[in-house]
Amino acid sequence: MSKIYPFGIDEVLRPGEQQGLTRAQACALIRCPEPELPGLLAAARQAKERFKPGVITYSRKVFIPLTNLCRDYCGYCIFRRDPGQPGAHTMTPEEVLAVARQGEKLGCTEALFSLGDKPELLFPEMRETLRRLGYQSTLQYLEAMCAMVLRETSLLPHPNPGLLSGEWVRRLAAVSPSMGLMLETTNASLLAPGAAHDHAPDKLPAKRLRTLEEAGKQQVPFTTGLLIGIGESPEDRVDTLLAIRELQQQYGHIQEVIVQNFRVKPGIPMHDRPEPTRGEMLRTVAVARLLLPEMNIQAPPNLSAPYYDDLLDAGINDWGGISPLTPDFINPEKPWPHVEQLQLRTQAKGQSLRQRLPVYPEFLAAVWSRPGLVAEKVRASADEDGCARRAA
Secondary structure (H helix, E strand, O other): OHHHOOOOHHHHOOOOOOOOOOHHHHHHHHOOOHHHHHHHHHHHHHHHHHHOOOEEEEEEEEEEEEEOEOOOOOOOOOOOEOOOOOOOOEOOHHHHHHHHHHHHHOOOOEEEEEEOOOHHHOOHHHHHHHHHHOOOOHHHHHHHHHHHHHHHOOOEEEEEOOOOOHHHHHHHHOOOOOEEOOOEOOOHHHHOOOOOOOOOHHHOHHHHHHHHHHHHHOOOOEEEEEEEOOOOOHHHHHHHHHHHHHHHHHHOOEEEEEEEEOOOOOOOOOOOOOOOOHHHHHHHHHHHHHHOOOOOEEOOHHHOOOOHHHHHHHOOOEEEEEOOOOOOOOOOOOOOOOHHHHHHHHHHOOOEEEEEOOOOHHHHHHHHOOOOHHHHHHHHHEOOOOOEOOOO
């Protein structure tokens, strides 16, 4: 064990001293050679068990792609469309409500809203669609759809709206208990010509960090994370995790950190890029757990099939959103596992599977402290442990 811990990491892992790794320690561990990987995973699993022993959570959800029009062009994205392209679509209120009600019948508690970033600023067609629907902006339409789902179903909205001002954080928090924005990376060079974020100005790390900070100032439970395999180095992954850790230390509002791996899709600009290996994914998750020992770490199981249960050995404590109804519109070629299969694999690793709400139990107090329908609906949906009332 001492060989892979040249910086006294064993001291970091002692109960009561879980302050997380330093950057130097994390950079060494994320590049550890294959023979030392089992030791790294064992340390990460141990840290997870100190944090939330014996339990892995997931959120039963419907995926609502409110609009796939987007003003950003990312090299790895198959979700976005331009107006007139095959598959370009903005959902109507009737479509949104129909999906939410179907999910309600299947025991879902989360309505995950995904959408392009402010497409009306680039496309007159989107401005016309919004005008026809009676709204001035995509965020205003999102706000109304979250309010509708909250009011007319038992589902809790969780929007992923892109960059937000402080005012929009406040407005969306009034109609959803939690929300999210992937930081992805702190490496701004990925906006260079030919890089993953070329022609994607909303992916500038400083802008995304500003949104995360605005959410922190208002104590809104927030999901974020990193995307690996898009041209960043292992050290960049560490720096992204450290930026998240710094926000959490300052504001305490980061409810979940997702470690998501790039998957190749036909037709994307990055179609010939190598995907992260199983070892890279395991190392990144394990280092995330050790850097963030008391934070919820999630990795999508559909993006690591068929070995996704190995992620439990790397220290995750959550599978993220799983839908019995809708596909993963961001990665449609990678179906989610059935909950029954997820449960079997989780149990085989000595863990029990529990269904949570889109807001984690330890962040419920922040939601309940606010007057209004969001707090009422969350109270009605939570059991005595703060998880979902409906069994998995």
